[in-house]
Amino acid sequence: MFQFLLYFLCFLPLSKPFTVIMSDSDVPSVLVDGPQTGFSMNTNGARTDPAEQEAVYDIMRATGNDWATDIPDVCRGRWHGIECMPDKDNVFHIVSLSFGALSDDTAFPTCDPTRSYISPSITKLPHLRTLFFYRCLTHNPQPITSFLGRLGPSLQTLVLRENGHVGHVPTELGNLTRLRVLDLHNNNLNGSIPVSLNRITGLWSLDLSGNRLTGSIPGLSSPVLSIINLSQNLLTGSIPPSISTCSSLIKIDLSRNQLTGSIHDSINGLKDLTLVDLSYNRLSGPLPGSLRSLTSLQALILKGNPMGSHTIPSNAFENMRSLMILVLSNMNLHGPIPSSLGNIPNLRVLHLDGNRLNGSVPASFRELKNLSELRLNDNSLTGQVPFGREMVWRMRRKLRLYNNSGLCFGANSGLEDYLDSSFSSGIGLCDMPKPASARTVQHVFVAKTDMTGSEKVSTNSVHNFSVSVNLLLLIFSTIILVSL
Numbered sequence: 001m002f003q004f005l006l007y008f009l010c011f012l013p014l015s016k017p018f019t020v021i022m023s024d025s026d027v028p029s030v031l032v033d034g035p036q037t038g039f040s041m042n043t044n045g046a047r048t049d050p051a052e053q054e055a056v057y058d059i060m061r062a063t064g065n066d067w068a069t070d071i072p073d074v075c076r077g078r079w080h081g082i083e084c085m086p087d088k089d090n091v092f093h094i095v096s097l098s099f100g101a102l103s104d105d106t107a108f109p110t111c112d113p114t115r116s117y118i119s120p121s122i123t124k125l126p127h128l129r130t131l132f133f134y135r136c137l138t139h140n141p142q143p144i145t146s147f148l149g150r151l152g153p154s155l156q157t158l159v160l161r162e163n164g165h166v167g168h169v170p171t172e173l174g175n176l177t178r179l180r181v182l183d184l185h186n187n188n189l190n191g192s193i194p195v196s197l198n199r200i201t202g203l204w205s206l207d208l209s210g211n212r213l214t215g216s217i218p219g220l221s222s223p224v225l226s227i228i229n230l231s232q233n234l235l236t237g238s239i240p241p242s243i244s245t246c247s248s249l250i251k252i253d254l255s256r257n258q259l260t261g262s263i264h265d266s267i268n269g270l271k272d273l274t275l276v277d278l279s280y281n282r283l284s285g286p287l288p289g290s291l292r293s294l295t296s297l298q299a300l301i302l303k304g305n306p307m308g309s310h311t312i313p314s315n316a317f318e319n320m321r322s323l324m325i326l327v328l329s330n331m332n333l334h335g336p337i338p339s340s341l342g343n344i345p346n347l348r349v350l351h352l353d354g355n356r357l358n359g360s361v362p363a364s365f366r367e368l369k370n371l372s373e374l375r376l377n378d379n380s381l382t383g384q385v386p387f388g389r390e391m392v393w394r395m396r397r398k399l400r401l402y403n404n405s406g407l408c409f410g411a412n413s414g415l416e417d418y419l420d421s422s423f424s425s426g427i428g429l430c431d432m433p434k435p436a437s438a439r440t441v442q443h444v445f446v447a448k449t450d451m452t453g454s455e456k457v458s459t460n461s462v463h464n465f466s467v468s469v470n471l472l473l474l475i476f477s478t479i480i481l482v483s484l
């Protein structure tokens with residue numbers, strides 16, 4: 001959150017005493033473009049459009065913000081959460097409204113969560129580009145009103161995040177053909193994703209995650225769609241093949257649904273993909289060989305899809321020079337771990353646990369210089385663990401080897417210090433020296449003393465790598481990008 005705040009503060013000129021005046025370069029607008037300082041303009045007598053002012057009063061009253069009705073000119077009201085732009089006649093129009101206590105530092109008006117609603121007067125704001133509601137209607141659950149669809153061609157950003165909405169996603173939202181960001185994250189929406197959303201050809205980011213949406217994912221064909229997050233719903237059916245036509249996709253998160261079918265080879269056309277999370281679905285195998293042409297991919301998370309007995313293709317991840325996170329846990333994979341996995345230069349997180357992998361851990365794993373987290377537990381691996389002391393110390397408790405009955409470590413590998421830890425329990429020394437139990441104890445003791453010192457050093461250097469992206473950060477960068 002802190003990181004997000006910093007980000008937010010960098011981009012939103014909160015220090016300005018007045019509303020942020022935005023421009024929209026690619027659209028001819030009746031509004032005057034370019035940065036303006038609201039107050040200096042106002043000394044020339046600019047006033048808010050009276051009809052829009054009345055609409056804002058209605059909207060503010062509907063959210064329990066009656067104080068706003070005392071403000072004689074809302075565009076001069078000095079509250080964060082309203083943004084205005086003048087037209088050539090020096091009349092201000094409302095271009096953005098935001099509500100919700102995002103943090104202590106973003107002073108958008110808060111809503112009375114027990115009685116707030118979105119006023120239909122919102123449709124009387126013909127210049128509105130951004131509408132942002134965060135946790136506003138939480139104790140007064142309501143459907144998303146279809147009249148929002150009447151915000152027609154002006155609206156570019158619609159965020160109704162954790163806002164307590166129930167019922168369906170209205171088909172009418174498909175009328176918002178200028179929309180770039182649609183975020184309905186964490187509501188209680190049910191029903192299916194309306195096909196009409198396909199009409200929004202300029203959609204850049206779609207987040208419907210954390211709802212109870214059912215049915216299948218409609219065909220997608222937006223050439224500019226960059227981020228799609230439908231995670232944590234009840235979606236069924238297969239991943240639509242048309243997703244491969246969304247050539248600008250950067251992130252796909254369809255995790256935690258009930259999707260079936262296999263991953264199409266055509267995914268290899270999406271050259272800009274950096275994140276693919278399809279975890280916890282019911283996808284079937286095999287892993288498409290074409291994944292390896294995704295040379296920008298940084299994170300591939302497929303865990304929790306019992307793919308049906310398949311092996312990891314020996315060259316599946318060749319050339320994936322950007323790959324940092326590979327998570328293939330609990331996928332019913334069997335056979336050997338391909339040694340090519342040791343050739344992914346930037347790999348930091350590798351989870352292969354909970355499969356039926358057998359054979360030995362490839363010696364090439366020694367080359368994974370950036371690996372800080374390795375899970376091989378709950379497989380049928382055998383033989384000597386190939387890493388040295390340095391690698392074991394780097395990963396420490398993020399190295400999980402337990403429940404591989406045939407796995408052992410060499411003397412002096414550093415692993416002996418973890419003999420009693422649950423992360424590698426059951427793993428013993430290979431070729432335990434016969435009569436020298438006393439000497440072994442001595443050796444372990446020395447290694448432990450040695451290690452306390454090194455552990456301190458490495459604590460600072462281990463990368464703290466988080467798979468999940470701070471979504472708020474994303475949305476805000478989107479809003480800001482869209483606005484500029």
Ligand SMILES: *[C@@H]1O[C@H](CO)[C@@H](O)[C@H](O)[C@H]1NC(C)=O
Nearest residue numbers: 166167168188189190191192
């Ligand atoms: C969706 O939710 C609404 C309100 O919670 C409920 O009345 C309706 O029956 C639900 N519809 C479906 C298809 O589950």
Ligand SMILES: *[C@@H]1O[C@H](CO)[C@@H](O)[C@H](O)[C@H]1NC(C)=O
Nearest residue numbers: 149150171172173174175196
């Ligand atoms: C909005 O969309 C609905 C259904 O998607 C359609 O019936 C209606 O005519 C549209 N309204 C406008 C004003 O475009």
Ligand SMILES: *[C@@H]1O[C@H](CO)[C@@H](O)[C@H](O)[C@H]1NC(C)=O
Nearest residue numbers: 344345346347367368369370
């Ligand atoms: C490992 O990470 C560092 C930065 O964290 C990077 O400079 C380096 O190229 C990466 N790859 C290898 C193979 O060390």
Ligand SMILES: *[C@@H]1O[C@H](CO)[C@@H](O)[C@H](O)[C@H]1NC(C)=O
Nearest residue numbers: 334335336357358359360382
């Ligand atoms: C791995 O298991 C398969 C059967 O699933 C077997 O054919 C193969 O020989 C095993 N390989 C090793 C190295 O144990």
Ligand SMILES: *[C@@H]1O[C@H](CO)[C@@H](O)[C@H](O)[C@H]1NC(C)=O
Nearest residue numbers: 354355356377378379380403
């Ligand atoms: C060990 O791992 C296998 C999967 O390879 C799993 O089925 C089994 O339950 C695990 N055993 C224990 C004791 O966790």
Ligand SMILES: *[C@@H]1O[C@H](CO)[C@@H](O)[C@H](O)[C@H]1NC(C)=O
Nearest residue numbers: 459460462463464465466467
């Ligand atoms: C690393 O992440 C953990 C939680 O995953 C957190 O508790 C810790 O403060 C983080 N450390 C740094 C340096 O960010």
Ligand SMILES: *[C@@H]1O[C@H](CO)[C@@H](O)[C@H](O)[C@H]1NC(C)=O
Nearest residue numbers: 209210229231251253468469
């Ligand atoms: C998608 O949304 C979920 C929450 O619903 C979040 O945890 C996840 O990080 C999001 N994915 C991406 C790629 O931002």
